[in-house]
Amino acid sequence: MAPPGFLVHGILISAFMISCVSGHQINYRDALSKSIIFFQGQRSGKLPTNQSITWRSDSGLSDGSTENVDLRGGYYDAGDNLKFGLPMAYTTTMLAWSVLEFGKHMASELHNAREAIRWGSDYLLKASAALPDKLYVQVGDPTADHKCWERAEDMDTPRSVYKVTPINPGSDVAAETAAALAAASLVFKNIDCQYSDKLLATSKKAFAFADKYRGKYSDSLSSVVCPFYCSYSGYLDELQWGAAWLYKATKNLSYLEYAKSIGVEGDSDTFSWDNKLPGTRVLLSRVDVINEMQHSVIGGDEAVSGFRQQAERFICNVLPISPSLTVKYTAGGLMYKLEGSNLQYVTSSSFLLTTYAKYLKKSKATFTCGTLTVTPALLREQAKKQVDYILGDNPEGMSYMVGFGEKFPKRIHHRGSSLPSIQQKPQAIGCDSGFQSFHSVNPNPNILTGAIVGGPDEHDSFADDRTNYAQSEPATYINAPLTGTLSYLAASFNP
Ligand SMILES: *[C@@H]1O[C@H](CO)[C@@H](O)[C@H](O)[C@H]1NC(C)=O
Ligand SMILES: *[C@@H]1O[C@H](CO)[C@@H](O)[C@H](O)[C@H]1NC(C)=O
Secondary structure, eight states, X not given: OOOHHHHSHHHHXXXXXXHHHHSSOOOHHHHHHHHHHHHHHTBOBOOOTTOSOTTOOOBOTTTTGGGTOOOOOOBOOSSSSOEEHHHHHHHHHHHHHHHHHHGGGOTTHHHHHHHHHHHHHHHHXXXXXXXXXXXXXXXXXXHHHHHOOOOGGGOOSOOOEEXXXXXXXXXXXXXXXXXXXXXXXXXXXXXXXXXXHHHHHHHHHHHHHHHHSOOOXXXXXXXXXXXXXXXXXXXXXXXXXXXXXXXXXXXXXXXXXXXXXXXXXXXXXXXXXXXXXXXXXXXXXXHHHHHHHXXXXXXXXXHHHHHHHHHHHHHHHHOTTOTTOOSEEOTTSOEEOOSTTTHHHHHHHHHXXXXXXXXXXXXXXXXEETTEEEOHHHHHHHHHHHHHHHTTOSTTOOOSBTTSSSSOOSSOSOHHHHSOOTTXXXXXXXXXXXXXHHHOOSOOSXXXXXXXXXXXXXTSOOOOOTTOHHHXXXXXXXXXXXXXXXXXXXXXXXX
């Protein structure tokens, strides 16, 4: 019998073309599964018995007690033991958006993705419990925490609690919290309607608080949130983003009107925990939104073209073959924005390209960047190239996802991963003694499966050095948007 490929010529050709890209077929489904498992390694609070990253244990069990509130749970942002509200809320929003767009491709991972969202949204509900007057936005004193190299399970640094209030406002963090809760409410709408209703009601409160008491949280809490998660872009981008998500969750046109009226003009080629402009523009360029706007008093072609044109200008700024490219690419083909944690920009923009491709395809449209015609296929190809680079198709020949592929980062800047686990060494490892592990040249003893690190430098080289946090530190907001893109790729290439 002839091999099937000879019988169906077209299939043989396309299979060959796919395998040419990287020399082998990347297992996106495995990468998706690992990318979601990673969030378990970042969990704070009481861990469930089915926790699959087993070198972690309970931690932060008295978080919030200094203010008599329950702030247990949530995620550590990166390689330290701090819970920062702004990146945690953004992480939750992006996990939820990933499920909303690509959940149908997640197969057996859909349940795990929802759990990763719930771990974030449960915490955000606790942080929002004292609204309308207070929103808790951080647990842990960053200066004290950063001076120690300690396991989360051993933490003995001050678990200080920080909040925003009417006189010390934080419209950025509050509106991002509203976005996360609204997006999560859509994820759980047909799964757990009581929970979904609670998320939505709390989202509305967080948004009203953000809008009523305006200010940047980094003006209110400067020394504890800066320079870590300073609100560089201000709060208007988050107010617009929060309104956009509330519009999606409620269909109440007054939120859309609000998003339109915010009036943040200007292009941005950066989508991150700080800057939400490109995300909102893509979200509001959707076909169904456009139809609703066209049929409403506030809509009309002007509003339609507004968000859509801004979304398309973002894409024209990041597509490497576009005449209006504003971001850099390395010789090896990686989008390169900043030295610190560069892969976060790669995963966030790849998500927007994959999502916009879906919207374009649905509306049977294309657009142009100068002389370049942009099709859904072009956007997907570009997103795939970036993901393939992350997963090993790059000059170093290494995967930047821990535990994926044959060669991956072994010395990540992560306290828990680099110290012996609590099972292996139950006695506490003190603040200073942990630095022995930090400075060790040995590989980390614990594999933080699925973690994407900051990534290589502008010359495509990677140090695999724990002290180089710009390159070797993982973060929840690097993985969150990748979840959506990996789901699309898994469904297309590993059905
Ligand atoms: C893990 O346990 C929790 C409750 O303890 C449950 O809600 C969840 O569905 C379980 N997850 C899996 C993947 O079985
Ligand atoms: C829509 O939202 C606005 C602002 O929160 C609110 O005042 C109004 O009652 C809502 N409309 C409906 C129909 O729920």
